[in-house]
Ligand code: FES
């Protein structure tokens with residue numbers, strides 16, 4: 080097929096604005112009569128708390144201090160479960176939970192007011208180890224098991240698979256919680272248009288979903304909310320959950336003035352999700368020829384205090400832990416677990432990034448035992464057109480894995 | 495409050511600044527040069543870099559009053575009035591060195607500070623020249639080739 | 654001592670929301686008075702290049718250049734919902750929706766041209782640079798702007814694309830949880846300093862299946878960025894998490910790769926068009942980071958003979974592992 084535009088390295092259409100510094104990120108929006116908002120966040124991981132805002136309210140230039148009772152609609156949000164509170168009402172579940180939002184005439188005064196709010200914490204036992212959390216002795220969300228998802232895969236006969244294997248390798252791998260570190264910290268501006276439409280400008284990965292979340296928390300129909308998504312300074316999954324959007328909307332509606340908030344880098348680390356750390360227990364078996372016969376895995380994903388995308392991430396881990404290989408006998412159990420750690424959600428690769436840390440090292444260990452090369456063992460088992468995944472899905476089209484393996488290997492002198 | 499005079503992109507300004515105001519805030523909040531970005535406020539990310547008297551500085555670590563009598567160049571000062579891009583800007587576009595763009599204004603300035611002093615840098619020197627500027631999107635490869643290309647354009651008398 | 658080693662890893666990656674969840678993208682294609690075409694869709698540009706790649710698709714359909722596509726995606730009140738800029742789904746999902754909308758607009762334009770040019774059929778009609786003309790007799794020609802001027806309401810076409818997946822069985826996991834899958838492999842060479850435990854990635858070769866490359870420079874940019882992020886993941890980045898507290902919540906203590914850390918990377922774009930994708934193009938935003946990490950870990954083993962089962966492989970951890978191995982051998 081001959082193309083005119085497809086396949087051409089056309090210069091990016093947003094490039095000109097970006098190289099000239101004219102691209103507008105939310106922090107670059109300045110409006111007349113604008114107020115500034117700052118968030119007070121919990122400093123302890125698990126506690127009941129009370130707030131005394133009286134001193135802070137008296138500071139000149141403080142316009143309003145919002146707490147849970149000021150949320151007009153549902154005091155909740157979340158991409159899967161509505162388990163986040165817009166502002167925590169009486170309990171915090173992690174360090175960094177938002178508990179108050181101060182609006183003042185300047186950023187400096189807002190910061191001063193944050194310091195002046197008195198928070199009394201009554202700390203309760205917290206759980207940070209997901210294995211411990213699975214026992215449900217300490218519950219992160221009242222009346223709810225910490226285990227929020229269990230992915231199960233059963234294919235073939237796992238005992239027979241291992242019985243037929245000439246080599247078996249078993250290990251436990253631990254992956255870490257990490258941060259998106261997009262270069263543009265969260266920022267936003269909200270204002271109300273003449274007809275009452277609430278406008279929120281913020282960098283987000285899904286403006287139409289933010290619109291719904293804002294509307295529900297504000298108790299207004301979705302048509303009354305407009306989300307403007309200006310230039311976004313990187314995302315990588317870290318801008319899928321609500322951060323400051325609802326706080327700003329509340330403040331704009333209450334004050335009738337534009338309200339802006341910009342997170343510091345330190346606050347940004349706490350404000351958005353992280354990558355789920357996973358404990359991956361994995362056992363892989365192959366025959367003398369290097370054909371994979373069995374794979375058994377147990378994955379525990381720590382989602383921290385909130386679910387965010389935990390279920391989908393964990394499912395994705397469970398599905399991808401086989402690696403891109405044909406394996407006749409597979410058993411996988413993957414769990415998503417609440418703890419009092421920072422909450423985890425989407426990050427580039429979404430569960431499929433964690434598991435190859437285990438799977439792909441297993442392949443090399445097997446290869447060494449079998450005295451074949453890492454490239455050879457992969458080629459022997461790689462998906463090709465027509466292969467079936469462990470989920471029973473047929474790969475009908477566009478499966479150039481062997482091509483990828485041989486090209487990469489050749490380029491580095493491994494093949 | 496203190497009154498200072500400085501030049502930004504060739505234009506003189508006399509402004510009142512608070513003692514604790516950073517050059518970054520002066521440029522963004524007071525003078526409207528929002529191409530200067532804040533990414534960390536501790537001199538680590540380089541997104542707030544501007545050129546002050548010929549040297550690349552992180553404007554989050556410079557106090558506004560320290561800019562008294564200085565000449566500052568921000569990204570807004572690079573494009574000609576007729577809209578022609580500076581060769582470095584053009585090279586960033588041509589080489590695909592821009593993604594989210596948040597690091598870009600400062601990267602372009604870092605490249606300028608480097609090329610002003612060293613018109614024919616090696617790859618290693620380019621990497622060093624931009625090493626104070628973090629980019630989370632590009633993995634730097636295309637930025638390095640853009641700076642190389644920019645050197646070419648500049649040595650040919652601009653593109 | 655400095656020791657070198659090589660490692661490889663390969664992966665598959667299921668794109669889209671998956672698991673039977675309705676994965677829907679919507680778009681409008683609208684003819685403008687000046688003959689340009691506006692695309693309205695809710696797909697976000699986060700830096701990945703969505704605005705550009707998703708402009709190339711309708712440009713191809715309509716015989717226009719990218720300059721003639723006006724891409725509008727910033728405002729929920731005027732754009733239809735196109736799902737998240739996530740799950741590596743925009744090129745495939747929203748790309749399909751935009752392609753369908755652009756094709757409908759194309760068909761409509763052709764129909765109008767046949768009528769206005771008083772032709773018997775659309776055979777031999779070409780669409781290029783904002784003109785529709787008969788190749789065998791180019792005087793029979795009408796421009797997009799002429800057609801636009803004839804409309805009372807702007808010509809506007811809407812399309813919805815919904816990806817196909819099948820929810821898995823909760824007990825057995827059987828189903829078709831993602832579609833399409835993307836594949837990649839990465840091979841690297843590292844150098845480990847056995848005195849300090851520091852790992853340096855010397856070079857890398859990264860082969861990524863893209864279905865069809867819409868914009869090779871954008872793809873390479875994603876591959877470079879994914880490589881860097883993976884290096885951070887397996888050898889640098891550490892939140893210093895302790896009892897729920899992030900000690901390294903600054904860029905001075907949370908170390909991400911700088912220009913000085915990056916090796917020479919050979920990006921290999923592998924094309925194998927996917928028949929359900931727009932022009933065969935599959936998404937690549939996430940898979941580009943996945944195989945790099947385990948390739949580095951395998952290379953570390955090849956260099957110094959220790960298996961690092963816990964990431965990040967900080968110098969302290971690696972040094973400890975190397976010393977333990979030496980002791981065992983002694
Ligand atoms: S904001 Fe100044 S170096 Fe990061």
Ligand code: FES
Pocket residue numbers: 262312313591592593594595596597598628629630631632700
């Ligand atoms: S392009 Fe996004 S940080 Fe550099």
